[in-house]
Structure formats: structure tokens, C-alpha cells
Amino acid sequence: MKRREFLKKAGVGATAAVAATAGTVVNAPFVHASQKSTIRWRLQTYAGPALAEHVIKPQIEAFNKAANNEMVIELYNADQLIPTGELFRAMQRGTIDAVQSDDDSIAAPVDVSIFAAYFPFASRYSLDVPTLFNHYGLKEIWEEAYSEVDGVKWLSAGSWDPCNFATREPIRSVKDLKGKRVFTFPTGGRFLKRFGVVPVTLPWEDVEVALQTGELDGIAWSGITEDYTVGWADVTKYYLTNNISGAWAGSYFANSDKWEALPEHLKTLFKLSMDSSHYYRLHWYWWGEAYYRTHGGKLELTTIPEEEWSIVENEAMKYWDELAAKSPRSAKIVKILKEYTETMKKAGKPYRY
Known part of the structure; x- marks a missing residue:
């Protein structure tokens, strides 16, 4: 249903309800008092x-x-x-x-x-x-x-899924992120700006066309499952296996x-x-x-070496501290995230490698 039709029908329904209460209903069917209408x-x-x-x-x-x-x-x-x-x-x-x-x-x-x-x-x-x-x-x-x-x-x-880059040009180094116009989420986009990424906001249904026309260089909105499910794997060529979030x-x-x-x-x-x-x-x-990385066939996988990707991870920790300063509750959340991360590292495999 289109938005205009939705609003129009909502208005018609309200008008009809007023008219019904104002006039006399002839031959109205009997409704048992205990019958409840569907929510x-x-x-x-x-x-x-x-x-x-x-x-x-x-x-x-x-x-x-x-x-x-x-x-x-x-x-x-x-x-x-x-x-x-x-x-x-x-x-x-x-x-x-x-x-x-x-x-x-x-x-x-x-x-x-x-x-x-x-x-x-x-x-x-x-x-x-x-x-x-x-x-x-x-x-x-x-x-x-x-x-x-x-x-x-x-x-x-x-x-849900992790956040990886799917792009029209390959990303094999952190410097390759610079200048890329990317469809992504608000907080993730603000973080990625530190590496020269240009976050772009578009209606979801316009993303595929924007990738085809070159208005977008890529997306950092999902993992590879969604890239194949929604058709973005058809309009991008490369998939960066490093992600900025696991879910x-x-x-x-x-x-x-x-x-x-x-x-x-x-x-x-x-x-x-x-x-x-x-x-x-x-x-x-x-x-x-796992399936689309190994059986997808449409996207070429690229990877930034771990020693270089650690630059991004270290910058994220600075980002955490900046946001922790915004409110006591934010500080509490960051404290929990740090404690959780440390616990996972100490636990070792399979929790953290």
C-alpha cells in the first residue's frame, strides 16, 4: 500500500465512523455483547x-x-x-x-x-x-x-549479520577507504569518517540504482548474506572480509x-x-x-592484513571513550563492553582468537 493511499483510506475510515454515529443505522445486524473485535x-x-x-x-x-x-x-x-x-x-x-x-x-x-x-x-x-x-x-x-x-x-x-564493505572497486588497504561514498548506518558512518569514508543516506529501495549509477561507491550496511539476498551482489564486485562489527x-x-x-x-x-x-x-x-563466501560466485573477496586492520580497531577504542563521556549511562555501557571484550579474550578459542 502506498503512503498516500494509506493516509487517504485512514481519512475515509474516520469520516465514515463519524457519519455512522451521527445518523440512524437501518437494519443493522445484531452483534452479541460479548463478541470482541479483532485488534x-x-x-x-x-x-x-x-x-x-x-x-x-x-x-x-x-x-x-x-x-x-x-x-x-x-x-x-x-x-x-x-x-x-x-x-x-x-x-x-x-x-x-x-x-x-x-x-x-x-x-x-x-x-x-x-x-x-x-x-x-x-x-x-x-x-x-x-x-x-x-x-x-x-x-x-x-x-x-x-x-x-x-x-x-x-x-x-x-x-543480525556483520557489517562488511561491498564495493565497486577493491579495498585492500585502509587508505582505499578514503573518499568512498558509502551507504551505511548513522553511528557506523560517523566512525568511518575517520578514515575518509563519505557516509550517504538514501531510502533503502534506492541503494541498488545508486550503485549502478555511481552515486554510491559501496555499502557498509550488511554482511554477504544480505548482499546476495537483496541483489546488491549484482551491482558490486568486491567484498571486504574485515568487518567493523560482528553483528x-x-x-x-x-x-x-x-x-x-x-x-x-x-x-x-x-x-x-x-x-x-x-x-x-x-x-x-x-x-x-559462510555459504556465499564459498559458493556465491559474484563477489571477489578482499582482505586488509590484520596488522593494518588493527589501526581501525584501535581507533574504535578511542571512539568508545569519546561516547562514554556523553552521559553516565553511556559510560556504563562502554564499561560493560570493555569488560565483555576482555572476558572473551581471556576465554580464548572459540570465543576469541
Whole structure:
């Protein structure tokens, strides 16, 4: 459904409701007093259609089936109803009921938002994200941060794929990053500017054409699984195996009033469906990142030597300290990330090499 059609239909529905209450309804069918109408939500994801087939559509279809017509969630893809950068405000107003995205991209007005999506080198593997949230205290920190904002309920975080470069020209050295116009996430983009990268913001559906026309030199938005799934492997030539993050940290959000109005069994059902989605993504991306490197056939793999890539990793630690100074809560998160990283290093293989 186009955004204009959505708004038009919403207006027509409101007009019809007013007219019905103002006039006399003739031959209205009898409705039993105990019959409840179906709860309907509109949920918009950060993902385009091809990617949504994996990262959220199975979850929503399963939820709708299990809800047995008590509740139906209508799923919309990236920018289909609301521009991604306006989703937080739209949830607050109730224009959209729920969102799947990262805090950074939807411009969440909380200090934790800068640590979402691809916070540089915060994770090495996909399991790092749920471990940090469920066993190192990030879940409680996120709940605290969103309790200070009206209108939006943070529900759950999960991990996606790593952040690698797919480009039109090869990257074999850190200096090759200089001047590259790259589609990426806000916080990741601010970090990459230190190496001469030019972050570019575009609607998700325009990225493929921008790569074809040369408006973009590459993307640092995903791992190789998404490059093949959404068609970006067809318009780029090279894939850099070094990544700036081992897993994207994304979340589910809902309008607070709509969430609180749900009966407890539907809240539980939605939480279970989120967990199912988190689990599916863990193994789908883990499979895809290895499979497409070895069987993809479209992208040539390049690698920056570890001794040179350590320059980028060391700069990330400076970036962490700068952001820690922004608020006590930011400092707490950075402290957790440092402790976690040190624990993983001490644990050795397979946690860290």
C-alpha cells in the first residue's frame, strides 16, 4: 500500500465512523455483547521486501495464525508508510503501532541509541548481542532509557549479520577507504569518517540504482548474506572480509498505549514470536555468511592484513571513550563492553582468537 493511499483510506475510515454515529443505522445486524473485535496493528520494518522475507515475515505470519483472529498485524516494508528516520515520532503519535529497526536509524531520542545497529567492534559474533543484553545488563539499561521517553515501549533486542564493505572497486588497504561514498548506518558512518569514508543516506529501495549509477561507491550496511539476498551482489564486485562489527543489534518497539492495551496472553505470544525470529536469524545469517563466501560466485573477496586492520580497531577504542563521556549511562555501557571484550579474550578459542 502506498503512503498516500494509506493516509487517504485512514481519512475515509474516520469520516465514515463519524457519519455512522451521527445518523440512524437501518437494519443493522445484531452483534452479541460479548463478541470482541479483532485488534489490528501496523508494524513497519527497516527491511525491504526481499530481506523482510527472512528477518520478520515468518514471525508475523506465525503470530497472526497463532492469535486466531484475536489480533492481526499488518506488515509494511522499509519506508512504505513512514520514512525510517521518522518512525520513532510516528510511534509516539500512534500513526504506526510497532517497529522493527535499530534505535539509531529511527532517531530514538535516548542516549543508548548510539550503541545500537553497528557500534564499532562491540561484537565479534552474532551470539555476542543476546549475551550482552541477557547476561551483561544491557536489557535493563535499555528498559531504563526508554522508560524516560513517553509513547514508545522498547520490547526486545536481537542480532543480525556483520557489517562488511561491498564495493565497486577493491579495498585492500585502509587508505582505499578514503573518499568512498558509502551507504551505511548513522553511528557506523560517523566512525568511518575517520578514515575518509563519505557516509550517504538514501531510502533503502534506492541503494541498488545508486550503485549502478555511481552515486554510491559501496555499502557498509550488511554482511554477504544480505548482499546476495537483496541483489546488491549484482551491482558490486568486491567484498571486504574485515568487518567493523560482528553483528547488527536491532530491536522491536511498540506504541506504549497499544502495548499496554493488549491482554497478557497476546503480549506473551508476541514475545515468543520475537524470540522465534531472533533464533531464525542466528542460524540463517550464520549459514549465509559462510555459504556465499564459498559458493556465491559474484563477489571477489578482499582482505586488509590484520596488522593494518588493527589501526581501525584501535581507533574504535578511542571512539568508545569519546561516547562514554556523553552521559553516565553511556559510560556504563562502554564499561560493560570493555569488560565483555576482555572476558572473551581471556576465554580464548572459540570465543576469541
